Amino acid sequence: MSIGPDDTRPSGGRPGTTREQCEALDAADPLAGFRAEFTLPDKGVYLDGNSLGALPVRTAERVREVVEEEWGRELIRSWNDAGWFEQPYRLGGRIAPLVGAAAGEVVVCDTTSVNLFKVLAAALRLRPGRRTVLGDGAAFPTDLYIAEGVTGLVGGARSVLLPSTTPEELERHLDGDVAAVVLSHVDYRTGELLDMAAVTAQVRAAGALMIWDVCHSVGALPVELGSCGADFAVGCTYKYLNGGPGSPAFLYVAERHQAAAEQPLSGWFGHARPFAFEPAYAPTGGIGRFLTSSPSLLGQAALGAALDVWERADLRAVRAKSLALTDLFISLVEPLDGVEVVTPREHHRRGSQVALRHRDGYPVVQALIERGVIGDFRAPDLMRFGFTPLYVSYAQVWDAAQQLAEVLESGEWREERFNRRGAVT
Amino acid sequence: MSIGPDDTRPSGGRPGTTREQCEALDAADPLAGFRAEFTLPDKGVYLDGNSLGALPVRTAERVREVVEEEWGRELIRSWNDAGWFEQPYRLGGRIAPLVGAAAGEVVVCDTTSVNLFKVLAAALRLRPGRRTVLGDGAAFPTDLYIAEGVTGLVGGARSVLLPSTTPEELERHLDGDVAAVVLSHVDYRTGELLDMAAVTAQVRAAGALMIWDVCHSVGALPVELGSCGADFAVGCTYKYLNGGPGSPAFLYVAERHQAAAEQPLSGWFGHARPFAFEPAYAPTGGIGRFLTSSPSLLGQAALGAALDVWERADLRAVRAKSLALTDLFISLVEPLDGVEVVTPREHHRRGSQVALRHRDGYPVVQALIERGVIGDFRAPDLMRFGFTPLYVSYAQVWDAAQQLAEVLESGEWREERFNRRGAVT
Structure with missing residues (x-):
């Protein structure tokens, strides 16, 4: 099962969503400008900001200032002066x-x-x-x-x-x-x-x-x-x-x-x-x-x-987008075979991540990572996807769901290399 | 009282030392090459490495790599991969x-x-x-x-x-x-x-x-x-x-x-x-x-x-130079008026710092800092000077002692600005 570009599959009572519709949502997103505040990998979809958030653009320079100027040049004086x-x-x-x-x-x-x-x-x-x-x-x-x-x-x-x-x-x-x-x-x-x-x-x-x-x-x-x-x-x-x-x-x-x-x-x-x-x-x-x-x-x-x-971020806008992103992801992945949505559907009971139960969650997550969709796995069978409204777009959510559908449909997660356990995922 | 370039004042039973003699010691110092491993202020003498050590030259680049590459590019994967x-x-x-x-x-x-x-x-x-x-x-x-x-x-x-x-x-x-x-x-x-x-x-x-x-x-x-x-x-x-x-x-x-x-x-x-x-x-x-x-x-x-x-540092060479630096500093400052050397003279009872008691230690340290000699102060009356053999030279020790002599002789530490208390030193 894959999600084609014009797919309008109904899911969970909601109408399916096309990638074009997601792009329209991005165009109207009041938080869209925040994406430029982060240094992100050129390709792929990062859905693990609930574990380690992305790098803000100005961080490296600020750290450099503290290292080279406050520490290197001013040394002990910075305890007071900086x-x-x-x-x-x-x-x-x-x-x-x-x-x-x-x-x-x-x-x-x-x-x-x-x-x-x-x-x-x-x-x-x-x-x-x-x-x-x-x-x-x-x-x-x-x-x-x-x-x-x-x-x-x-x-x-x-x-x-x-x-x-x-x-x-x-x-x-x-x-x-x-x-x-x-x-x-x-x-x-x-x-x-x-x-x-x-x-x-x-x-x-x-x-x-x-x-x-x-x-x-x-x-x-x-x-x-x-x-x-x-x-x-x-x-x-x-x-x-x-x-x-x-x-x-x-x-x-x-x-x-x-x-x-x-x-x-x-x-x-x-x-x-x-x-x-x-x-x-x-x-x-x-x-x-x-x-x-x-x-x-x-x-x-x-x-x-x-x-x-x-x-500069309005937390109410963050919350609204978070719920929209997780709603969208849930609606796109819940019809997939072998996938159970564990995260509550009710908005007042949901944070900003979606957990999916799949019997083979570990290798599925590894196969997704190889495709550039970074989520993680928590034993025994949960795949976790975090949605960080400042730098994740609706189109990326659509892409991630599409990749998950393709991984499950292809069965590629059965390959041996996806089944070797590392320390974390 | 000042220490002139050709001064050979006897101190504590040891012969006095000239700046030229210190320069000769530096020329023969097996650890002298380590100074280039640190980014240090162009001027002055940093004698507070016992509180905050100096910045190694390669640190900024290593931190940048972790920020921009391990965190920024590889994100969560670095927990395993890096x-x-x-x-x-x-x-x-x-x-x-x-x-x-x-x-x-x-x-x-x-x-x-x-x-x-x-x-x-x-x-x-x-x-x-x-x-x-x-x-x-x-x-x-x-x-x-x-x-x-x-x-x-x-x-x-x-x-x-x-x-x-x-x-x-x-x-x-x-x-x-x-x-x-x-x-x-x-x-x-x-x-x-x-x-x-x-x-x-x-x-x-x-x-x-x-x-x-x-x-x-x-x-x-x-x-x-x-x-x-x-x-x-x-x-x-x-x-x-x-x-x-x-x-x-x-x-x-x-x-x-x-x-x-x-x-x-x-x-x-x-x-x-x-x-x-x-x-x-x-x-x-x-x-x-x-x-x-x-x-x-x-x-x-x-x-x-x-x-x-x-x-790359030999700790025995570090110890030998540490004792030589502190010996030198003690011999140069112990004749100064109002100064009591608190640090033990016996090598086996001495670390790598010299503490001097002076009734007005706080403003004296501030006046020294303004002259570029960075030590610190510990209540009620101790001036501390740390000697870090990897980046402090014999000539710098001589210069620091000379500056201390000048501060004490001039009485400049009595000026109001040196007597305002900050959080540290």
Whole structure:
């Protein structure tokens, strides 16, 4: 089965879409101009921006400036003169509007896992009579491993995994011992979006603290940590935000918790007077007490360039295009043999990726990659395709669906070279 | 008082040295060729490489390659194809010979503070009946703050600060409750070098684990973690190693501890099967269990370029020149009015920096910086000067001493602009 240029196959109750129609959608796309802000491979369709975002055009120059000028020429003076000390706060303040937070509620530092450790430890201290951390058994595992790590260190604490994140299941587990609940806003496999406001309200009504992992939603849709009443959040910047491989992560602490929150990765960057070199720790006021130590200035430089792009992007337009792209992809691929669309159809339950179940998902993804359509695979049988509205076009979505149809029809994925397992896909 | 070109003032029992003699020393310096491996300011003397090392010439290009080619062009494929997953191990293996370790005993990740948290938590678990962590009250404070953080999280544990690091003081504190001792190999203020072999033996004889912070010794002198019997170590790469601002840190775990050591920042990069996405944590074998999550690939690229330089450097020659440079500087500045040399004179007790006490150290350092001699200041009254043998020449040491003499003689440091406090120095 292939999708020809004039194909108008009906799918899922929607009329089929031709490539010409996609080109017309691109011509009318208010975000189309953003594509020129990225350096992208000449050929192919990149649908893995939910794992590693693309390179903004100005990033290389900004990194070069930090390396050659701030470091190479000014050396140690740049800590003061180039504002290196302020960067964690300044970058945090620039991420804040993307997650519905005030500037003083977000700081950029370390990695998502390290930051989750900090906020989990802080949450356990803020709820001293309670010893349980609830997580989602289907969450990206590093969150579960970190919950295991922090509860294993704190006497009497325990990490409990939910079998699902339905309101009923949450209710069943939200007893008086739950100190904190950690959930992903968007599921890394299925792309399912949780109702942040409803879940947060339910958790807080039970006296627990709500910690959101927004790795798969920041930059993909408007995130409203503040108005939803979230207590803490962590997120990475290398997916939809395009900060670069291993770019620094961020964390959010609601202003109401900042005076009392204490975290154990209490390095000198979180000290009230770091250059007094006092032997005893005394946390600084505000979000700064969640800092630990020297940030990667190169990583921060790349993130700064990526956030320049986000300053011009309207998140509502991003969300509208994201839903249109994923709608389009779903409608084109759902008729394909052996393919099951796992991602929810309802807009309010969908992030910005589409997960397809296929018995031979691994080699199918490899064959697609050889054809220039970059998605990825998550065991045991999910093919993931991320749709990043700033640089993916409707015509590319059409092309990707066409390539998938051709791979499945040809059976080329059965070739041996597509069935050798690498570390990632 | 000034040091004229033909000055032969005696100092500390040694004959004075002329600039011409320094130039002759430079001409005979076996490490002189390394200066061309660094991009340095045209003018001035950089004596703060003990805080932020200089930029290696090849770093900018290597970072550009990672940004534009590995990230920009190959995108997600670089995790496999460019060996991103292997980088923490590969870089660790390249640092290993600089600290006297086997390749599988060192891994590059996170920051020094975060890594100290990991090894401290691991050490407490390896000594379950013991609850005390001993530190040096004069250590770089982040180590003390982290010890406070980890012991505060672990029920019943406590952090105790030594008033000094003499064998007698250590003996007095090394009771049966001490699980681990954390000490800096070189004191960040005074530049004093501890006897790693003797201290480690004393600590281990008391049944405790020895954790070294080698931030101020790695790249400054041969460090022998393995033959000294060290249990754990942490270090940064942005000082003598020249990895760049906020470059990734490293940690060392003696092979004998790796199978049993468990650390609580148990992110997915430390999992035995990270891409199986299992809900329960199961640490991988070896040093990898001390990894947490995605490293900064930009920071790692810069570190890789810096280590290229170190592959050609003989650490014994580095140590010999370091001692000669610091000897020279001490001999030139010790006669200056109001200056007290705090750094030990004995070679076996000296790292690669010289600390001078001066009542008005802060403005004196500022006046020196304006003259192009970059050192730094540590409260309350210490001026620090770091001597990095790969790119500091004997003539520069002479020039720096001359500038210091002129600043002190002129009294220019009394000017108001030198007395305004910035965040650092």
